Amino acid sequence: MADVKKIATRDSYGNTLKELAAEGHDDLVVLDADLAAATKTGMFQKAYPDRHFDCGIAEGNMVGVAAGLAAMGYVPFVSSFAMFAAGRAFEQVRNSVGYPHLNVKIGATHGGISVGEDGASHQCCEDFALMRSIPGMTVICPADDIEARAAVRAAYAMEGPVYLRFGRLAVPVFHDEANYHFELGKGEQLTEGNDIAIIATGLMVNEARMAAEQLAAEGIHARVINIHTIKPLDEEIVIKAAKECGKVITAEEHNVIGGLGEAVCAVLSEKQPTPVRRVGVQDVFGCSGPAWDLLKKFGLDAATICKTAHEMLGK
CATH class of the missing domain: 3.40.50.970 (Thiamin diphosphate (ThDP)-binding fold, Pyr/PP domains)
Structure with missing residues (x-):
């Protein structure tokens, strides 16, 4: 990459x-x-x-x-x-x-x-x-x-x-323009996998893709879902992933309060109760520094997603 x-x-x-x-x-x-x-x-x-x-x-x-x-x-x-x-x-x-x-x-x-x-x-x-x-x-x-x-x-x-x-x-830029179709309110499944689902938005989508590659090398098959439209949320793709994977990680460059993670949790708590872990800014303010260093500092990276997957899967 x-x-x-x-x-x-x-x-x-x-x-x-x-x-x-x-x-x-x-x-x-x-x-x-x-x-x-x-x-x-x-x-x-x-x-x-x-x-x-x-x-x-x-x-x-x-x-x-x-x-x-x-x-x-x-x-x-x-x-x-x-x-x-x-x-x-x-x-x-x-x-x-x-x-x-x-x-x-x-x-x-x-x-x-x-x-x-x-x-x-x-x-x-x-x-x-x-x-x-x-x-x-x-x-x-x-x-x-x-x-x-x-x-x-x-x-x-x-x-x-x-x-x-x-x-x-x-x-x-990981999408192929010739084969990409954007539809408001519809998520996009990027990888196959039933061990765990990673539901991400924004720049965290590529981090989720990299995490899935690393997990695959360890024999863990993660389903990566890109949610470009946070509202209205594609409930169908979220519920399907929860049913078929059993565990869900959300990943966003946003406070874990009020963002994609809470939107996913709200849907699943009502329609498909599933263990969920939210990777994001943990209710703190940011600080000044080089962007990639800050993303790592605040756990907004592939390594944190992998660590979270290991914890959820008991590995």
Whole structure:
């Protein structure tokens, strides 16, 4: 996997917005909060300056402007760091977008611990929990460039509010574009196996794939499932994995409270009681440092997934 091309999903976001506009989608507009270079909406701004609005460091106001544009028939993509898009502007997202169920898309970059040197104040590990709690909000966290591009297109095509989380860190591109099909609300099984299921989202999907390779070398066959749409969750694939594997690990670059792990536990506790262990940020704040070092420090890696599998299987 060392030779695999790596691309940050924030780049995928900026590129796809520009592609959609070039394809004649004249209702698409982009809003940013003084971070166009970092969120990569600067690509769109350069090509379509009349359809890009820099609202300054006023994220709540930006969401309100987007709500107004959506009410006029436009499809606005609101862009900022996850900490500001989901955190600082939560009230406006809830009341101005979620409550009237407006067609606003939130492109939140720099999610999770992998923001790295920016530190705890910018490492948003609460955004899934916040956005999942808003009725009618679709929550997406793509795993690589190909999936991220497809997710942006799917968000544009659907009616209603969408939260998309993108990363700062360049991550491996493991999907084959020619054979990949993205469907909102549908998980993707990446490996065969009935010994244990690993259900992952975002950059943790590739870590799950690497963990499965290591486990396979030890004679443990892990089923890896990619959940790009955290809400609505693909309950069918989760329940099937629980029934056939008997034990489940969830893996996410998010607090174990309120994210994918809790979504999976909620479904299984009601419909298929199954032992579950949650790999994620263990209810702590992050800290500043190189992204890959931090992911290892906080247990967001293949080694931690393997260790968890061994513990669950008694090996």
